[in-house]
Amino acid sequence: MRLLGILKTAAGALRRSTMRTLLTTLGIVIGVAAVITMMEIGNGATLAIQRTLTSLGANTLAVIPGAQNVGGVNYGIGSVTTLTPNDADAISKKCPAVANVAPIVRARTQIVYGKRNWVPTYIYGSTPSFLLVRDWTNMEEGAAFTEHDVLNASKVCVIGRTIVRELFAGQSPIGKEIRVRNVSFKVIGVLSPKGANMMGQDQDDILLAPWTTIKYRVVATSVSSSNQSATNTTNATEVNSLTQMYPNITTSLYPTQSSNELADLPQPIRFANVDQILANARSAAQIPGAIEQITDALRQNHHLRPTAPNDFTVRDMTEITKAMSSTTALITKLLLYVAMISLVVGGVGIMNIMLVSVTERTREIGLRMAVGAEPNDILRQFLAEAIVVCLLGGIIGIAVGRGTSTLVSKVLNWPTVASVGAIVAAVVVSASVGVIFGFYPAWKGSRLDPIDALRYE
Amino acid sequence: MADLVKLQNIQKTYHLGEVDLPVLKGVSLAVARGELVTLMGASGSGKSTLMNILGCLDHPTSGEYWLDGQEVSHFGAKERARLRNRIIGFVFQSFNLLPRTTALENVLIPLSYTRENLSERQKRERAAEMLTKVGLADRIGHQPSQLSGGEQQRVAIARSLINHPQLLLADEPTGNLDSHTSEDILGMFETLNATDGITVILVTHDPAVAHHTRRTIRIKDGLIEGSKGVA
Numbered sequence: 001m002r003l004l005g006i007l008k009t010a011a012g013a014l015r016r017s018t019m020r021t022l023l024t025t026l027g028i029v030i031g032v033a034a035v036i037t038m039m040e041i042g043n044g045a046t047l048a049i050q051r052t053l054t055s056l057g058a059n060t061l062a063v064i065p066g067a068q069n070v071g072g073v074n075y076g077i078g079s080v081t082t083l084t085p086n087d088a089d090a091i092s093k094k095c096p097a098v099a100n101v102a103p104i105v106r107a108r109t110q111i112v113y114g115k116r117n118w119v120p121t122y123i124y125g126s127t128p129s130f131l132l133v134r135d136w137t138n139m140e141e142g143a144a145f146t147e148h149d150v151l152n153a154s155k156v157c158v159i160g161r162t163i164v165r166e167l168f169a170g171q172s173p174i175g176k177e178i179r180v181r182n183v184s185f186k187v188i189g190v191l192s193p194k195g196a197n198m199m200g201q202d203q204d205d206i207l208l209a210p211w212t213t214i215k216y217r218v219v220a221t222s223v224s225s226s227n228q229s230a231t232n233t234t235n236a237t238e239v240n241s242l243t244q245m246y247p248n249i250t251t252s253l254y255p256t257q258s259s260n261e262l263a264d265l266p267q268p269i270r271f272a273n274v275d276q277i278l279a280n281a282r283s284a285a286q287i288p289g290a291i292e293q294i295t296d297a298l299r300q301n302h303h304l305r306p307t308a309p310n311d312f313t314v315r316d317m318t319e320i321t322k323a324m325s326s327t328t329a330l331i332t333k334l335l336l337y338v339a340m341i342s343l344v345v346g347g348v349g350i351m352n353i354m355l356v357s358v359t360e361r362t363r364e365i366g367l368r369m370a371v372g373a374e375p376n377d378i379l380r381q382f383l384a385e386a387i388v389v390c391l392l393g394g395i396i397g398i399a400v401g402r403g404t405s406t407l408v409s410k411v412l413n414w415p416t417v418a419s420v421g422a423i424v425a426a427v428v429v430s431a432s433v434g435v436i437f438g439f440y441p442a443w444k445g446s447r448l449d450p451i452d453a454l455r456y457e
Numbered sequence: 458m459a460d461l462v463k464l465q466n467i468q469k470t471y472h473l474g475e476v477d478l479p480v481l482k483g484v485s486l487a488v489a490r491g492e493l494v495t496l497m498g499a500s501g502s503g504k505s506t507l508m509n510i511l512g513c514l515d516h517p518t519s520g521e522y523w524l525d526g527q528e529v530s531h532f533g534a535k536e537r538a539r540l541r542n543r544i545i546g547f548v549f550q551s552f553n554l555l556p557r558t559t560a561l562e563n564v565l566i567p568l569s570y571t572r573e574n575l576s577e578r579q580k581r582e583r584a585a586e587m588l589t590k591v592g593l594a595d596r597i598g599h600q601p602s603q604l605s606g607g608e609q610q611r612v613a614i615a616r617s618l619i620n621h622p623q624l625l626l627a628d629e630p631t632g633n634l635d636s637h638t639s640e641d642i643l644g645m646f647e648t649l650n651a652t653d654g655i656t657v658i659l660v661t662h663d664p665a666v667a668h669h670t671r672r673t674i675r676i677k678d679g680l681i682e683g684s685k686g687v688a
Binding site for chain 1: 509512514515534535538539541542543547549553555556557558562566567569570571616617620
């Protein structure tokens with residue numbers, strides 16, 4: 001009731017001087033609108049930068065087999081092969097924080113097309129998810145292989161720009177066959193250029209094929225960093241028949257299947273392991289959760305006892321993540337400062353006009369005091385006016401700000417992100433600005449001597 | 458009947474830098490309840506200062522001021538504000554109405570500082586009642602700019618009456634009005650004094666005003682010169 005009365009009096013006083021009220025409000029409207037527009041554009045920019053950094057692999061998690069320790073000698077990361085494609089499936093099923101999972105089988109060998117040959121930095125066998133994990137889905141030419149190709153161990157591949165340059169001298173490689181360690185692969189796509197990674201390795205120097213193909217047709221063994229084709233030059237004269245599943249296998253691990261068995265089981269039982277599993281978290285914030293979930297899922301999948309150490313390692317890209325969070329923090333700070341400045345300017349405007357208003361209404365203050373207003377009543381009244389102006393300005397400012405940012409995103413095609421936080425902050429801040437900058441004029445008014453105030457001309 | 462207003466040896470000295478300027482040099486007077494009194498004096502006589510002290514707008518440097526049985530000379534700003542709201546009604550020479558505000562809302566102003574708990578409707582009813590009392594029942598929704606000088610002063614009188622004050626202080630109430638309207642306004646003070654028993658003190662320099670009252674207090678150079686009529 002009492003508050004209502006104060007607000008009513010304030011509204012009445014503001015109505016009495018419409019023009020002044022409008023001008024004062026305008027300051028806050030511009031301030032709040034600027035804050036909201038800046039915040040939304042800034043958030044859009046942050047998101048765009050995040051997306052860019054994510055394509056560098058900021059959200060990428062690498063699962064690597066554990067180290068083997070024999071008689072005190074540690075063979076280092078990857079010396080045991082504990083990861084299987086099944087693990088990749090488990091991660092994609094059990095880890096909600098993980099967006100995409102791709103198993104990877106590596107190879108290093110010579111590739112040949114026509115008279116040219118080349119040893120790519122990366123020969124990766126994976127699934128189509130690999131391109132999602134690496135945020136590499138837009139192809140320069142052709143298309144990526146499919147899950148179907150993975151199941152069939154199809155001899156298809158997509159290659160990076162460097163290989164196109166080295167093997168095809170810049171001509172379109174689509175539909176051409178290249179030989180990878182005597183296995184013919186049909187090139188079905190060219191990856192868009194990605195350039196070097198942070199370690200200076202050329203990421204476009206890549207041949208990507210279904211992991212089943214690489215695993216069973218190219219490398220029969222696990223990872224090898226040596227040039228596998230070099231050690232096998234003696235076998236190079238062997239005829240590579242298309243029906244032979246494991247062309248380069250040296251020792252047979254399992255009994256050879258009869259033709260009947262082959263007919264009954266078109267998918268041979270494969271005891272596969274993969275060299276690495278790549279996964280990406282849904283967002284930078286979910287990286288720790290994703291690591292935890294992956295660890296749990298793999299421990300369960302590997303039937304590890306609670307006391308047993310992990311037989312794998314999950315790594316995150318700390319360097320890029322740090323760069324991302326510091327960039328984001330910087331932008332947020334920058335926006336905050338800009339927002340603060342514009343609100344302070346608006347606030348000073350309010351203070352100015354409120355001071356003028358107090359001076360202009362000295363007689364009114366005198367009269368109110370004469371009929372029984374205590375200094376606090378006067379203080380409250382002018383504060384209420386300032387706050388009403390600020391809130392009014394805040395509300396209009398929100399509308400104008402949202403409108404401007406929508407316009408910016410429509411007309412200039414800048415990314416903007418609507419932010420409820422910015423709106424709440426703008427209202428809270430505009431009310432605070434009203435209190436802070438309205439206080440001095442209100443205090444000044446309340447300190448007036450009623451006698452002088454009544455006599456003021 | 459006890460005196461409503463009683464001043465005993467009231468002194469007021471202004472400090473202007475290093476010079477002390479004594480304005481009231483020991484004023485003693487008493488006004489009984491239900492009296493209609495004129496306080497007369499030339500400008501510079503201390504008349505305004507005395508009125509400010511009587512109206513609890515200011516406090517004396519020394520001396521005692523008994524208002525409605527309370528010694529109020531030492532009251533702080535807050536307590537004086539409450540006193541003004543409860544006991545005293547003011548009428549000013551320049552009306553002091555809020556511009557672009559209706560007569561009714563002008564009359565309502567003192568009620569927003571009252572301790573009484575009145576509903577919005579009760580307040581409006583009371584304000585309308587006061588406006589009817591001063592003969593402006595048909596001007597309730599008018600703004601000051603739409604009213605004549607006499608009407609404006611009547612709105613001001615209605616405003617001063619809304620809290621049922623015991624003391625009405627009018628500072629040159631007819632100073633801005635023509636003689637005919639002045640007579641009306643002064644007649645209204647007489648009526649209020651006679652019918653409602655409100656104590657009225659008219660502060661003026663105009664001898665014509667003094668004719669309407671039975672008692673005139675004259676002040677000159679900060680001292681009471683002598684009282685004419687009933688003491």
